Amino acid sequence: MHELGIMFEVIKRVEAVAKQHQVDRVEKIVLQVGEIATVIPHFLRECYPVAVDRTDFVDTELVIEMIPANGCCRQCDIVYHLMKDEGRCPNCHQMNFDELSGREFSIKEIVVAEGGKNGSSPNY
Amino acid sequence: MDQVRIIEIKEGVFEQNNQKAQELRDSLKQEKVFLLNLMSAPGSGKTTTLVQTIKGLQDEMKIGIMEADIDSDVDARTIQQTGARVVQLHTGGMCHLDAEMTRQGIDALGREDLDLIVLENVGNLVCPAEFDTGSTKNAMILSVPEGDDKPLKYPLMFAVADVVLVNKMDVAEHFDFDLERFKDNVRLRNPEAIILPISARTGEGMEPWLDWLRQQIERQQ
Numbered sequence: 287m288h289e290l291g292i293m294f295e296v297i298k299r300v301e302a303v304a305k306q307h308q309v310d311r312v313e314k315i316v317l318q319v320g321e322i323a324t325v326i327p328h329f330l331r332e333c334y335p336v337a338v339d340r341t342d343f344v345d346t347e348l349v350i351e352m353i354p355a356n357g358c359c360r361q362c363d364i365v366y367h368l369m370k371d372e373g374r375c376p377n378c379h380q381m382n383f384d385e386l387s388g389r390e391f392s393i394k395e396i397v398v399a400e401g402g403k404n405g406s407s408p409n410y
Numbered sequence: 411m412d413q414v415r416i417i418e419i420k421e422g423v424f425e426q427n428n429q430k431a432q433e434l435r436d437s438l439k440q441e442k443v444f445l446l447n448l449m450s451a452p453g454s455g456k457t458t459t460l461v462q463t464i465k466g467l468q469d470e471m472k473i474g475i476m477e478a479d480i481d482s483d484v485d486a487r488t489i490q491q492t493g494a495r496v497v498q499l500h501t502g503g504m505c506h507l508d509a510e511m512t513r514q515g516i517d518a519l520g521r522e523d524l525d526l527i528v529l530e531n532v533g534n535l536v537c538p539a540e541f542d543t544g545s546t547k548n549a550m551i552l553s554v555p556e557g558d559d560k561p562l563k564y565p566l567m568f569a570v571a572d573v574v575l576v577n578k579m580d581v582a583e584h585f586d587f588d589l590e591r592f593k594d595n596v597r598l599r600n601p602e603a604i605i606l607p608i609s610a611r612t613g614e615g616m617e618p619w620l621d622w623l624r625q626q627i628e629r630q631q
Contacts, residue, residue, distance in 0.1 A: 288505050288537050296423055307417055317423075324540045324566070372562070381565075381598040393419040400413045 289329040292391075293337035300396055301341065307398070314347045314397035320388040321355040321369055355388025427541060431509035434544030438521070444630040445516070445527045446623070447545035449567065452533030454553035455577040457485045459610040460530060464492045466620045471525035471627065476515040478507045478532050485530065495519060506537035509544045526627055535564040547626055549573040554582050558592035565599045573604045573622060580609040 296317065304312055319327055327350045334348045355368040359375035360382045366375060368388060373381050422428075438445050450456050464473055475496040477486040486498035499515045501507060507515075512529060521527065529545060531538040550571040552560055555578060561568040568574065574596055576589065589607060596603050604622065608615035 291504055292423060295426075299419070299421065299423075303417060303419055309417070313414065324536060373565075382601065390422065391424060392422045395416050395418045395420070397414060397416050400415065 289325055290333040290336060292325060293330060293333040296393060297337045297341060297343060299393060300343070303396060304342075304398070309396075309398040309400065311399045312343055312346045312396050313399050314349050315343070316349045316351065316394040316396065318351045318353055318390055318392045318394045320353045320390040322385075322388040323391045325391050327352070351394065353387055353390050356386045357383035357388075358386055359383050424541070427508050427510070430513070431542035431544035434509055434513050434516075435546060438516075438527075438544070438546060439630065441521060442631050443521050443524055443527055444547075444623075444627045445512075445529065445543075445545045446626075447529045447531055447538075447543045447548045448551070449531045449535075449538045449548065449571070450533060450551035450553075451535045451556060454533070454551045454556065455610050456530050456533065456551055457488055459551060459575065459577060459608070460489060460528060461492055462610045462613060462616055463528070463620065463623070464489070464494045466616060467526065467623065468492070468494065470624070472523055474519045474521070474524045474527045476512070476519060476527065476529045478511075478515070478530060480504075480532060495524075501532060504532075505534050506532055506541050507543055508541045512543040512545075525631075526623070535560070535567045539564070539567040539570050546630060547572045549575060551575045551577050552592070554578040554585050554587045557585075558587050558589070558595060561592070561595035561599060568596050568603065569599045571600065571603055573606065573619075575619060576605065576607040577610055579607045579614060580612045 300315055319325060330350060331348060338344055356365055357368045358365050359378065361380060362375055362377040364375060364377055448456055467473060473494045475489050475494050476499055477489060477496060478499045478501060479485060480501055480503060483498045486496050489496045497515055497519045499511060516527060529543060548571050550567055552574060593605050596605055606615060606619050608619055
């Protein structure tokens with residue numbers, strides 16, 4: 287549910303960027319998703335075809351890059367991977383940490399092709 | 411061959427929401443309206459707690475309630491009987507409210523004469539925690555039958571809560587619920603959280619909760 291609404295927002299933003307740059311065709315949309323972001327890549331991929339239906343991105347590839355979840359223990363000042371041992375610090379075993387990464391969910395970039403095969407003008 | 415180039419966007423998808431949430435929070439501060447975002451799992455007693463809260467405070471201040479649900483208006487009808495002003499928001503299948511929906515709800519409610527607005531978020535321990543609504547403070551309710559291990563399973567919800575109400579304390583003896591263990595579990599992720607045991611049904615423990623709200627509302631004035 288959550289992913290579909292979000293995918294529509296992503297497509298809207300990409301549409302605006304494509305229009306602003308007057309691109310011919312968007313080949314790839316590259317998203318970055320953190321390991322502990324509550325958007326699940328699998329569901330983003332499932333929702334993607336619905337979100338791009340009747341847009342200019344029907345043939346655009348969706349690429350998702352994962353970002354590891356790291357935290358820094360407030361007591362021990364150690365950086366560690368939060369996906370292991372329920373996010374407990376390997377030194378003091380507490381879960382008292384500052385999140386450094388892993389909750390990202392961003393549109394990194396779009397890869398665009400210019401000079402369409404038929405010399406067609408931008409669709410946007 | 412087509413020429414390929416990359417257009418960097420580098421924008422957080424949630425950033426727009428965070429920005430709208432901050433704008434809403436700032437404007438409410440200026441207008442001296444305190445917005446509480448109340449979150450919990452379905453069936454934990456949000457509406458009952460809200461009814462008791464309204465009863466405890468309505469002689470001292472003007473209160474508006476926003477009921478967010480996927481569908482139906484049963485909660486809004488229950489709240490309406492208290493005499494508080496209420497609007498029902500339908501999320502249309504969405505599992506949470508974002509800042510834009512919250513602002514629209516506040517506009518529908520009318521904020522000018524209100525001291526306290528409570529947003530009763532969609533019953534869900536996951537998604538509502540992820541979206542800043544623009545609230546001044548967040549409260550969440552965990553009811554005893556849900557178990558004392560929930561902070562470990564839904565850490566973000568407990569991390570974003572300023573206050574955690576432990577509801578249904580009147581039936582605690584029938585459940586394997588250890589309040590001290592629960593407090594320890596909350597503090598693992600949120601050492602600053604205020605944890606208040608209550609029973610919305612019997613009224614037990616409501617006074618410290620009402621006092622916390624009074625203090626917060628006073629600060630917003």
